[in-house]
Amino acid sequence: MKENGRILLFIPNTRWYGKRPWFIIPHSALILTSILKGEFDYHILDANAQNLDERECSEKIKALNPALFLVSGVSVEYFEQYHKAFELAKGACPGCTTVFGGIYPTIMGWEAMEDANIDFVFLGYAEGRAVPFLACLLKRDIEQIREMEGVGYRDRGEVTINPMAKFLYELDTQERAVKPDYSFLNVDFYLDQAGKEYNYSFPGKTAILLTSYGCKYNCVFCATRTLRGKGIVFRPMEDVLEEIEWLMAHHGVQHLSFLDECFLADRKRTEAIMTTIIQRNLNLTWKMPNVSAWHLDGALLELMKASGCTMICVSVESGSDRVLHEVIHKPLRLEMFAPIIKKCHELGIDIAANFVIGLPGETWDEIRQTFAFADESGFDLCSFHIATPYPKTALYATAKKNGYLPNDFDFRNPKFFGTSQGFITTEEFTPFELMVLRAFEWDRINFKNNAKTVKIARMMNMTEDQLDVHRKQTRKKLGVHH
Numbered sequence: 001m002k003e004n005g006r007i008l009l010f011i012p013n014t015r016w017y018g019k020r021p022w023f024i025i026p027h028s029a030l031i032l033t034s035i036l037k038g039e040f041d042y043h044i045l046d047a048n049a050q051n052l053d054e055r056e057c058s059e060k061i062k063a064l065n066p067a068l069f070l071v072s073g074v075s076v077e078y079f080e081q082y083h084k085a086f087e088l089a090k091g092a093c094p095g096c097t098t099v100f101g102g103i104y105p106t107i108m109g110w111e112a113m114e115d116a117n118i119d120f121v122f123l124g125y126a127e128g129r130a131v132p133f134l135a136c137l138l139k140r141d142i143e144q145i146r147e148m149e150g151v152g153y154r155d156r157g158e159v160t161i162n163p164m165a166k167f168l169y170e171l172d173t174q175e176r177a178v179k180p181d182y183s184f185l186n187v188d189f190y191l192d193q194a195g196k197e198y199n200y201s202f203p204g205k206t207a208i209l210l211t212s213y214g215c216k217y218n219c220v221f222c223a224t225r226t227l228r229g230k231g232i233v234f235r236p237m238e239d240v241l242e243e244i245e246w247l248m249a250h251h252g253v254q255h256l257s258f259l260d261e262c263f264l265a266d267r268k269r270t271e272a273i274m275t276t277i278i279q280r281n282l283n284l285t286w287k288m289p290n291v292s293a294w295h296l297d298g299a300l301l302e303l304m305k306a307s308g309c310t311m312i313c314v315s316v317e318s319g320s321d322r323v324l325h326e327v328i329h330k331p332l333r334l335e336m337f338a339p340i341i342k343k344c345h346e347l348g349i350d351i352a353a354n355f356v357i358g359l360p361g362e363t364w365d366e367i368r369q370t371f372a373f374a375d376e377s378g379f380d381l382c383s384f385h386i387a388t389p390y391p392k393t394a395l396y397a398t399a400k401k402n403g404y405l406p407n408d409f410d411f412r413n414p415k416f417f418g419t420s421q422g423f424i425t426t427e428e429f430t431p432f433e434l435m436v437l438r439a440f441e442w443d444r445i446n447f448k449n450n451a452k453t454v455k456i457a458r459m460m461n462m463t464e465d466q467l468d469v470h471r472k473q474t475r476k477k478l479g480v481h482h
Helices: 027-036 054-064 076-092 103-107 130-139 187-191 224-228 237-251 267-279 298-306 321-328 334-347 364-377 394-401 431-446 450-459 464-477
Strands: 003-011 040-046 068-073 097-102 120-122 151-155 158-161 206-209 255-258 285-291 309-317 350-357 381-386
Touching (some): 003 054, 027 040, 027 068, 027 130, 103 224, 298 309, 298 334, 309 321, 334 350, 334 364, 381 431
Parallel strands (some): 003 040, 097 120, 255 285
Antiparallel strands (some): 151 158
């Protein structure tokens, strides 16, 4: 029997405040739908897919009249949209109870609760926790909520946030194995975006999948361990394959992007998924934008190619082994890449690489080594990012402790968003030096001849004329496009 009271999951329009639209399917909505739709009078209002303005949202929220109004914050970059959503909810339905979950409140719960329009924050995963929490809210059983882990609330004007006791990987296998449910979402909007992000999509309908959650490694700039701990949860293989086949049959999907943080960590599972795709003759093409290179070898690359892989992106980060091991704490050796690149070229798999410059503890000469390594290695496309601190990361702690950040640095200030401009100043470099170096080295390394330019235009889903405009804008704006 469904609990009384309507629950509304609201997805804000990411275009508000002049932001770029978010085209990746909100995975949290798929998980919440799977968990909640059989238990409650549950609805989704997707202002992003419908491109609704604030007035239209207010009218629809008022008409739905939810008892509980939920928002999942997938990125601090869109903090203004989230707070506007709660303002609209309280304006349209003053009596509704508002709940903020997702990445933003999980890593910045106290800051989120500064907004008086937010009644509760819900930290961490929803599996096994969302149903009892929401049921208590509908019954107004506040005493029981006070005892729940990972929940923040107001009590006589004071904010309390109970810490998380467990991470998802510590739960029972059955409890955490929730299959995504697309039935309440406008799926086609998120599938057919004509290659807006070269790492994630193809020209044509592309499904972006998460087949696992988490990463057990410890890179200095990554917030994953804050969000998910140091374990990995692997979804059941058959669930993943059923999801793929459902998207193909019902929405004409022909391309995939596996967005897992560490898809290759379980070798047997990886091989089983690839082999089954081949055996079932699915005829898909797919990409993998987050590849842990230390898990790759020739045999695995051959299997990936046979199952439809057309592109991978490896996170090299630095051209200095010292920086990799002593500063970033990444389990990589630069000597790994030559055979991987050679094999990818033999198989016809495009291989891109990500690099990060401007880390505390990195010297100017080591930054130059990174560009030299990128230039000499033979990657098809190199992307360079300036180290940006995220909440509750070791990078932020180091930068803050040593006074490397501007006095007005704030994670919710738009001028401090993005990895195209630097915010860290050390004895070795300034943000401006990094911006200039990054923009012009990106152009020099990637476009040294016409053959590379033609290939990169194809990889980025651009015409050569569009790519030429992009290059000019990168030089003029030092890479700051958004």
